[in-house]
Amino acid sequence: MARRKKIYEGKAKILYEGPEPGTLVQYFKDDATAFNAEKKDVIDGKGVLNNRLSEFFMSGLNAIGVPTHFIRRINMREQLIRSVEIIPLEVVVRNVAAGSMSKRLGIAEGTALPRPIVEFYLKDDDLGDPLVAEEHIIAFGWASQQDLDDMVALALRVNDFMSGVMMAVGIKLVDFKIEIGRIWEGDFQRLIVADEISPDSCRLWDVESGQKLDKDVFRRDLGNLVDAYTEVARRLGVLPTNVTHASKPTLIN
Numbered sequence: 001m002a003r004r005k006k007i008y009e010g011k012a013k014i015l016y017e018g019p020e021p022g023t024l025v026q027y028f029k030d031d032a033t034a035f036n037a038e039k040k041d042v043i044d045g046k047g048v049l050n051n052r053l054s055e056f057f058m059s060g061l062n063a064i065g066v067p068t069h070f071i072r073r074i075n076m077r078e079q080l081i082r083s084v085e086i087i088p089l090e091v092v093v094r095n096v097a098a099g100s101m102s103k104r105l106g107i108a109e110g111t112a113l114p115r116p117i118v119e120f121y122l123k124d125d126d127l128g129d130p131l132v133a134e135e136h137i138i139a140f141g142w143a144s145q146q147d148l149d150d151m152v153a154l155a156l157r158v159n160d161f162m163s164g165v166m167m168a169v170g171i172k173l174v175d176f177k178i179e180i181g182r183i184w185e186g187d188f189q190r191l192i193v194a195d196e197i198s199p200d201s202c203r204l205w206d207v208e209s210g211q212k213l214d215k216d217v218f219r220r221d222l223g224n225l226v227d228a229y230t231e232v233a234r235r236l237g238v239l240p241t242n243v244t245h246a247s248k249p250t251l252i253n
């Protein structure tokens, strides 16, 4: 493989310099982390599934006019993306109470919310990504009021799309996290969906059984994570390419 310049390495992905200015290559690792990296493991095949699933969701969003950083998938673990200036906030949308919101507010997991709730968390590992109010975001300059309005609108469009796509295959989108980046087009700037959308960053519950098909399987030791993600991919018709189920060895000339 040609030597490439590593731009950034995070917990689950690596970013490399892209082939053209304004692009990056995003590589999906098999590493899984939870609780601010206190729990860690390497889960064979997770990166391949997340690369494929993120491609599926992001290209679907692009197709309906919700802008994302996704350009194209390169191979099993890599995709070409637009380089963005990441806004230092995690944007969470919730349809059903779960996780940190249930704990913080004492609302039972599984309680349907009267409307989607959008929350912002500051991306800061040292602080454990604290929940922040819009007032904090404006006062400390993490984003402008215009950015916030655009981020809420983007997040709700992603929620509508993702909820519909998942419901069509019998899965409830409980909540998810996205990251948003700024791109410059001449003098104008625009916010687009960045990072990844995958079962690592969503809560996905089977509509019938309530079975969890997301990273909670890892966080809460509920079973095999790759089996859960494979089930999501299978229902969406998005299985890793190059997987053949030949019944006997085939001679290749």
Ligand code: UDP
Pocket (backbone or CB within 6 Å): 090, 092, 098, 099, 100, 101, 129, 175, 176, 177, 200, 201, 202, 203, 215
């Ligand atoms: N989430 C994420 N990365 C984070 C924190 C949360 O992808 O660093 C996702 C998580 O998978 C869930 C949603 O955001 O789908 C809401 O997470 P929550 O605030 O309940 O935190 P948790 O209890 O999952 O840490």
